[in-house]
Amino acid sequence: MMKPTDTKNPNYYHKVVDCQWACPAHTPVPEYIRLIAQRKYTEAYMINWESNVFPGVLGRTCDRPCEPACRRVRVDEEPVAICRLKRAAADNKSDVSGLLPEIPNQKNGKKIAMIGGGPASLTVARDLMPLGYDCTVYEKDPQAGGLMRTNIPSFRLPVGVIDEEVDRILDFGVVKKFNQEVKSLKVILDEDYDAIFIGTGAPKGKDLNVPGRHEASNNIHVGIDWLTSVAFKHIDKIGQRVVVIGGGNTAMDCCRTSLRLGGKDVKVTVRSPKSDMKASDWEIEEAELEGIPIFDNHSPKEFIHENGKLKGVLFEKMKAEYNDGKRTLTATGETVLFECDDVLLAIGQENAFPWIERDIGIEFNQWEQPIVDKTTFQSTQPRVFFGGDAAWGPENIIWAVAHGHQAAISIDNFCQNKDLKDRPSPLTNLVSQKMGIHEWSYPNDISNDDRFAVPHADIETSLTDLNLEVELGYDEKLAFDEAQRCLNCDIQTVFTENLCIECDACVDICPIDCINFTHNDTEENLRKKLTVPALNLTQDILVSDTLKTGRVMVKDEDMCLHCGLCAERCPTGAWDMQKFTYIESHAKKSTISEYVE
Amino acid sequence: MTFIKKPIFRHPSLPTNAIGLTYRDYEGVVSTLCAGCGHDSITASIIDACFELSLPAHKIAKLSGIGCSSKTPNYFLNNAHGFNSVHGRMPSVATGANLANRDLTYIGVSGDGDTASIGLGQYCHAIRRQLNLTYIVENNGTYGLTKGQFSATNDKNSKNKRGMDNPFGSIDLAVIAIELGAGFVARSFSGDKEQLVPLIKAALEYDGFALIDVISPCVTFNNHGYSTKSYDYIREHRSVFGDLDFVPEEETINTSYAEGETISLKLHNGREINFKKLGDDHDPTNQHKVINTLRENRAEGKVTTGLLYIDPNKSDLHQTLKTSNTPLNALPMDDLCPGNDFIDNINNLFR
Numbered sequence: 001m002m003k004p005t006d007t008k009n010p011n012y013y014h015k016v017v018d019c020q021w022a023c024p025a026h027t028p029v030p031e032y033i034r035l036i037a038q039r040k041y042t043e044a045y046m047i048n049w050e051s052n053v054f055p056g057v058l059g060r061t062c063d064r065p066c067e068p069a070c071r072r073v074r075v076d077e078e079p080v081a082i083c084r085l086k087r088a089a090a091d092n093k094s095d096v097s098g099l100l101p102e103i104p105n106q107k108n109g110k111k112i113a114m115i116g117g118g119p120a121s122l123t124v125a126r127d128l129m130p131l132g133y134d135c136t137v138y139e140k141d142p143q144a145g146g147l148m149r150t151n152i153p154s155f156r157l158p159v160g161v162i163d164e165e166v167d168r169i170l171d172f173g174v175v176k177k178f179n180q181e182v183k184s185l186k187v188i189l190d191e192d193y194d195a196i197f198i199g200t201g202a203p204k205g206k207d208l209n210v211p212g213r214h215e216a217s218n219n220i221h222v223g224i225d226w227l228t229s230v231a232f233k234h235i236d237k238i239g240q241r242v243v244v245i246g247g248g249n250t251a252m253d254c255c256r257t258s259l260r261l262g263g264k265d266v267k268v269t270v271r272s273p274k275s276d277m278k279a280s281d282w283e284i285e286e287a288e289l290e291g292i293p294i295f296d297n298h299s300p301k302e303f304i305h306e307n308g309k310l311k312g313v314l315f316e317k318m319k320a321e322y323n324d325g326k327r328t329l330t331a332t333g334e335t336v337l338f339e340c341d342d343v344l345l346a347i348g349q350e351n352a353f354p355w356i357e358r359d360i361g362i363e364f365n366q367w368e369q370p371i372v373d374k375t376t377f378q379s380t381q382p383r384v385f386f387g388g389d390a391a392w393g394p395e396n397i398i399w400a401v402a403h404g405h406q407a408a409i410s411i412d413n414f415c416q417n418k419d420l421k422d423r424p425s426p427l428t429n430l431v432s433q434k435m436g437i438h439e440w441s442y443p444n445d446i447s448n449d450d451r452f453a454v455p456h457a458d459i460e461t462s463l464t465d466l467n468l469e470v471e472l473g474y475d476e477k478l479a480f481d482e483a484q485r486c487l488n489c490d491i492q493t494v495f496t497e498n499l500c501i502e503c504d505a506c507v508d509i510c511p512i513d514c515i516n517f518t519h520n521d522t523e524e525n526l527r528k529k530l531t532v533p534a535l536n537l538t539q540d541i542l543v544s545d546t547l548k549t550g551r552v553m554v555k556d557e558d559m560c561l562h563c564g565l566c567a568e569r570c571p572t573g574a575w576d577m578q579k580f581t582y583i584e585s586h587a588k589k590s591t592i593s594e595y596v597e
Numbered sequence: 598m599t600f601i602k603k604p605i606f607r608h609p610s611l612p613t614n615a616i617g618l619t620y621r622d623y624e625g626v627v628s629t630l631c632a633g634c635g636h637d638s639i640t641a642s643i644i645d646a647c648f649e650l651s652l653p654a655h656k657i658a659k660l661s662g663i664g665c666s667s668k669t670p671n672y673f674l675n676n677a678h679g680f681n682s683v684h685g686r687m688p689s690v691a692t693g694a695n696l697a698n699r700d701l702t703y704i705g706v707s708g709d710g711d712t713a714s715i716g717l718g719q720y721c722h723a724i725r726r727q728l729n730l731t732y733i734v735e736n737n738g739t740y741g742l743t744k745g746q747f748s749a750t751n752d753k754n755s756k757n758k759r760g761m762d763n764p765f766g767s768i769d770l771a772v773i774a775i776e777l778g779a780g781f782v783a784r785s786f787s788g789d790k791e792q793l794v795p796l797i798k799a800a801l802e803y804d805g806f807a808l809i810d811v812i813s814p815c816v817t818f819n820n821h822g823y824s825t826k827s828y829d830y831i832r833e834h835r836s837v838f839g840d841l842d843f844v845p846e847e848e849t850i851n852t853s854y855a856e857g858e859t860i861s862l863k864l865h866n867g868r869e870i871n872f873k874k875l876g877d878d879h880d881p882t883n884q885h886k887v888i889n890t891l892r893e894n895r896a897e898g899k900v901t902t903g904l905l906y907i908d909p910n911k912s913d914l915h916q917t918l919k920t921s922n923t924p925l926n927a928l929p930m931d932d933l934c935p936g937n938d939f940i941d942n943i944n945n946l947f948r
Contacts, residue, residue, distance in 0.1 A: 075606045437632075438599050445601040501828050502788060503633040503816065508641040511604045511621075513611065532608045549832060559608050568599045571633025571816040 001520045002552075004545040007494070010428045013580040015540060016557050017490045019082055022069035024402035026426075026584040027051040029066055029082055030490040031596055034442060036089055037483035039476065043595040044089035046099055050592045051584065052401050053123050053169075056161040057148050059087025060471065063280060063396035071487050074536075075512065075559050078451035080485045081474075088479035090161070101130035101588060103172045108132035110415045113193040115182050118146020119397050120199035120388025122169045123404025124411065127587040129172040131412060137174055138188075140181035141232070144170060146201055147389075148397060150228035151250065153257045154467045185356045185384075195383050195411045198370075199400070202351040202389035208245065212303030216343075219310035220303060223254045223346035230257055230466075239341025241265040243313050245300055246346030247277035252287045254344040259290055260466040267338060269298040269313075272329065273320045286470065289456075290463065301335065303343065312339035351390050369393070376420040377407040385411055408587040424585035427593065433491055433577045437568075440577055442491050444564040447484035454478075488562045492580045495553055497545045499574035506566035506575055507531075514556040515566060520546065526554055534558060603627050615651035623648050625672040630665060635787030635813030635828075636735045640672045642790050643704065643733070646797035647674060658694055658701045662687040662716060665742055666708030666735035666813075685716025688723035691730050692914075698924040699915050702801055703730045710740050713749040713768045720770075724777040724806050729913040731800040731807045734770055735787075737815035738826040745818030755825040758818055771905055772891055774808045775884060780911035781807035784902045786831050787814065796904060805913040812900065825900075836894055838879055838903035863909060881907050 007013060015021050019029040028047060035044035048055035062083050070079030110133050114121035117139030125135040143149060145166045148157065170176060182188060188196055205222035207213070213220060219239065223246065229235040242258040244251050247270035258266045268287065270277055274296040277284060288294065298315040305311055317334040320327055353370065356362055361381035363371045370379050372386045379386055387403035389395055410420050433441045455472045456462075462470050474482060506515045516530045520543075527534040527541060534541050534556035544553035567575040583592045603624070611619045623644040628637050647657065654676035661667035663684035670679050678701065682690040687705050695703055712720050712734050723730065738751035745758055749768045756762055774782045781803045785793040793811065800807035812831050814820045820827040825834075863869050880886055887906045894901045921928060 075609070446604060448605055501633065501816075501820075503635065503814070503828060504638045504641070504788065504790065505633045508637050509599075509603070509627070511606060512608050514608070532610055532612075535610070548829075561604050561606060563601070563604050565599060565601075565603065569632045569637075571631065 002523050002526060002543045004497075004552075005540070005542045007542070010426060010582060012540065013430070013492050014428075014582045016492060016560075017580065017582070018069040018071050019066035019080075020490070020582060022065045023052075024065065024399050025052045025405065026582065027066075028490065028582065028592065028596070030486055030488050031581070032089060033080070033082070033085055033483045033486045034488070035595070036085055037443065037480055039092075041089045041092035042094050042096060042099070045093040046096060047592050047595045048086055048089060049096070050586075052398060053126055053404070054119060054148070054165045054397065054401065055086050056090035056165050057119075057157060058397060059083060059085075059090050060157050060161070061148070061152055062086070062398050065398070071489055071559070072485060075487075075561065076450075080487075081451055081454070081482050084454050084471075084474055085479060085482060088474045088476075091473050092476065092479075100168070101591070103129050104132045106132065107134050110134065110194045111136070111192060112195050112197065112411060112415075113138065113188055113191070114197045114199060115185075115188065116146060116198065116200035116388075116390065117141070117144030117178070118199055118201050118388060118400060119148060120201075120390070120400040120404045120407070121146075121197060122166060123401045124197050124199070124387070124408045125172070125174050126169045127405060127408035128411065129169070129174065130588045133412075133415070135174045136177060136193075137170075138180050138182050139176075139178045141228075142179050144176070144178065146199075147224075150231045151224050151253065153227065153230070153253050153260075155256070155260065155462065155465075155470050156253070158467070158469050183355050185362070186360050189360060189381075189383070193383070194415050195385060197385045197387060197407055197411065198390050199386075199388045199404070200351065200353075200390045202349045202394040204350050204352045205345065206348040206350065208300060208345050208347060210300055210302055212305050215308050216303045216305035216310040218308065219341060220343045220345065223250045223344045224349055226344055227253060227257065230261070235261070237262045239263070241340040242267070242342045242344065243338050243340040244268045244344045244346060245313070246270070246348070247272065247279055247294075247296075248346060248348065249279045249283050250349070251344075251346035252279050252283040254346050255292045256287055256290060257466070258342075258344065259292070259463050265340075266292050267340075268292060268294045269300070269315060269338070270294065270296045271299045271318060272327070273297060276320070276327065290459065295338075297329075298336070299329070299331065304337065310341065310343065312337050313343060349394055351393060375406070375423070376410040377403060378410055378414075378420060382414070405584070405586050409585070412587040426585055427581070427583040429581040430492065430494070430578045431581075433564075433579050434567075440491075440564050442488050442577075442579070443484065444488070444491075444562070444577075446487055446561060446563060447481070449481060449485060451485065452478050452482045489560075490580050490582075491562050491564070491577050493542075493555065493560060493562070493564075493566060494576045494578045495542065495544055495555070496574050496576070497547060497553075499572045500544075500547055500553065501572055501574075502547055502549055502551070503571060505569040505571065509565045509569040511563065511565065512559045512561055514558070514560050516554045516556075517547070517549075517551045518554060519550070520552045527556075530554060530556060532556070599627050599629075601627075614648055616653060618648065618651075620644055620648040623654065623674055625670070625675045628669070628672045630668065631741075631815075631817045633816040634665070635737060635811075635815070636666055636669050637672070638787040638790065639733065639735055639793070639811050639813055640669050642787075642793045642797055644673050645790065645794045646801060649794070650798055650801060652702060652801070656701055657704060659704045659706065660687050660691045660694070661706045662708075662711035664708040664711045664740075665737075665815075666706055667711055669735065670704075670706055685711050685714070685719055687711065688716065688719040688728065688730075688732075692723065692726070692728055695728055695730065695914070696920070696925065698926045699729070699920070700924045700927075704801070705730050705732045707732065707734050709734060709736045709738060709748040709750040709770075713770060717749075717768075721773070721777055724774055724779045724808075727778070727780065727805045727911055727913045727917065729804055729806070729915065731797070731803075731809070733797070734808070734810045735813045736770070736810055736826070737813050737819055738767075738824070739815050739819040741815050741818055745815075751819075752825040756823045758821050758824075760823070769891070769895070771808065771810050772888060774806075775888055775906045778911075779808055779906070780805040780908040781904075782810075782906040783808065783904045784810045784812070784900075786812045786835060786900075786902055788828055788831065789902075792837070792902065799904070803907075805911045812902075831900055834898055834900050836899040836901050838881075838890070838901050838905055881905065884908075
């Protein structure tokens with residue numbers, strides 16, 4: 001027998017909001033999408049800013065874990081374009097300077113050092129500055145931003161967008177120690193910082209040690225270093241024939257940048273089958289749209305050179321075999337030579353800490369990775385915290401932001417002598433959206449449209465200008481139309497047992513057949529005996545207490561459209577549509593609630 | 598009332614029937630009846646029954662009179678033929694349609710006012726003639742559209758919403774139907790689809806007049822504590838007169854009952870109905886016993902539901918009148934109207 005679902009546990013309704021649940025920073029997605037539809041771009045932007053700090057950047061570059069999670073994928077096909085809607089909020093917002101947190105003139109006397117000026121460190125600074133901390137950022141490059149600035153080419157992310165969102169935090173009064181590469185953590189520890197946050201990312205591109213690598217090194221470049229040099233304008237051209245080795249997003253950025261710096265014949269080669277490539281689908285799509293061929297199952301064997309002048313790369317063709325989901329790549333013996341002038345290596349990157357002394361209390365594991373607590377982000381040296389790619393290897397910007405928020409909470413607790421395990425609970429709320437018998441304060445008449453494509457700049461012009469942004473972003477009309485595709489999964493179907501007269505009205509009207517009245521059983525049996533069996537075990541079922549006839553109400557959350565028809569057809573108000581607000585707690589008191597309608 | 602259209606999205610694993618349709622292909626427009634109306638559950642049951650029988654909607658005609666109940670054909674089978682007729686006159690329109698095209702399946706939806714008051718005469722004669730029609734009465738004991746006056750099926754001990762007594766006794770449509778010789782008489786409750794859907798399926802397959810009197814609570818005017826047609830009252834006072842299991846022709850009978858006796862009845866079209874008796878007195882083919890049981894139960898305050906009476910051997914109107922096997926509307930003009938010479942020949946026989 002299943003017990004009635006405990007909807008008081010904030011995780012129950014939070015999980016129903018698939019996008020927010022999947023987002024590492026738990027951004028309240030449906031809320032800001034509704035605000036975009038109301039042309040309240042500034043409010044939508046601020047909700048994002050509070051939660052993920054870099055909405056303009058993320059609206060162009062986020063890895064979007066929210067989109068594959070979107071319920072629309074399950075009932076329709078394509079997810080709501082959450083990421084690009086975020087950009088629409090950033091593009092159309094008004095001046096937000098008046099809405100930013102106040103930075104106290106009277107500091108609290110605690111000094112924090114952040115090593116590395118990327119998204120993780122900046123998030124820590126964003127959360128701690130309003131609390132009166134004195135924050136110092138060390139950055140080896142002349143400008144802050146980290147990989148957002150150095151590794152993402154400007155045709156995907158214009159410099160102006162990075163400047164705006166990075167400077168907003170620096171302008172809180174962060175002490176900038178730029179062009180200063182920290183060579184020894186011991187030196188920093190010996191200064192008077194109360195806590196140190198390490199957000200140095202994963203800046204070490206992997207090399208490829210095959211014959212000829214050393215001899216032809218003049219024309220073989222490590223992708224992320226090369227992209228950084230392009231970003232800081234130290235490199236502005238490349239040979240006509242370029243081979244990019246690697247299948248991740250960096251490879252996609254390398255090949256597309258090559259095209260804009262004089263590359264005419266640019267190829268991407270991957271060791272694995274194309275379907276196993278690490279790059280996001282949309283990045284692969286964009287590269288192919290620009291005419292770049294991808295050769296999969298090609299494993300580099302040798303760099304061919306004549307007296308140190310690179311002539312090409314010899315590849316061996318591979319064959320992939322799958323056994324019980326495990327892939328094995330075997331060499332076929334067949335080789336192929338791609339002639340080229342330059343090679344870009346984009347076969348992965350890692351974090352490395354040659355600058356951290358091994359005798360200052362920070363323990364490293366067998367893979368030379370620091371031991372970091374998964375909840376507190378504290379290392380074995382209590383004053384030192386890690387976050388972003390520096391903590392556990394390469395992830396995405398949104399993860400760095402989420403780490404930064406958590407590390408800031410820990411640093412605040414640490415400096416105030418509080419228990420680090422004592423994490424602030426999220427702010428949650430549940431409010432009826434009923435405006436009349438069949439009127440709701442959210443748009444329940446959902447759009448049947450397919451996902452709207454984002455307009456692109458003319459491809460010919462794009463390829464001649466490194467700084468011309470390829471994606472133009474949604475205009476207001478497209479943003480509105482796309483926003484209407486959102487199912488408003490944060491508007492919860494709340495069931496009150498003692499009001500139900502078991503008239504079946506909700507069962508009859510539900511377009512997706514997720515409501516059932518049946519006799520209680522084990523979860524496994526209940527799931528099987530529903531009108532449409534609830535076979536997606538990643539989604540919960542909502543089970544009521546026993547009703548008058550001895551049955552229970554069972555609702556499968558999986559496909560629910562949140563259209564509110566069950567509540568409209570309910571004669572007694574046993575069903576109600578209530579907005580569930582979930583706001584992740586930060587060190588800085590969140591002001592999202594000011595923007596939530 | 599609901600203003601928005603029902604979303605077109607449906608569950609991707611929704612089952613399909615023998616003709617490849619989901620139950621949603623049998624839907625109509627969104628109901629404009631009060632939220633929680635029993636009639637909407639009956640609508641859903643009709644949809645389920647037609648879906649499960651894999652009936653093609655274009656071979657169905659749905660007819661109704663006037664009233665809340667008679668609005669409902671708009672809410673199911675969007676692709677069926679439909680006729681929303683005059684108050685109480687649905688049986689006449691159905692008779693005409695049925696005589697013209699015997700190939701369609703006829704579903705008549707009526708209410709307690711439409712049937713037991715203004716249309717009582719029409720009701721009686723449709724039964725008397727054994728019109729091949731599934732006649733569903735959505736019986737809530739009240740005139741909902743005119744704000745809740747007592748209808749002729751409202752029980753004498755049932756007060757109205759404001760506590761006023763009902764001065765008159767009620768008409769039992771099922772007893773009348775059995776008395777007048779209907780071959781298929783059932784009563785059910787809108788709140789019990791497990792009972793109602795098989796009954797509708799059996800009625801649709803029955804050749805002849807099939808009545809299903811469905812108690813359907815009016816949430817707005819007749820669902821209060823002293824009503825005898827409320828959800829709570831029916832659930833408390835219902836006595837089930839045998840379980841029904843409808844076995845379509847193409848399936849073998851594989852239902853086995855743990856206790857009680859089962860009667861299998863073969864219909865004209867070869868399909869079979871399994872009826873599980875719940876007691877010795879319950880024989881759905883014995884007209885007198887059934888009427889007695891209904892009266893006794895009623896005296897005890899019980900509402901008897903289930904398949905009450907069935908005679909699988911009744912002739913329907915077409916058999917009685919020996920009409921053409923080809924529907925009249927499909928007969929060629931030459932057969933329908935043989936011409937002046939032919940008529941003259943007949944007339945000459947009498948000169």
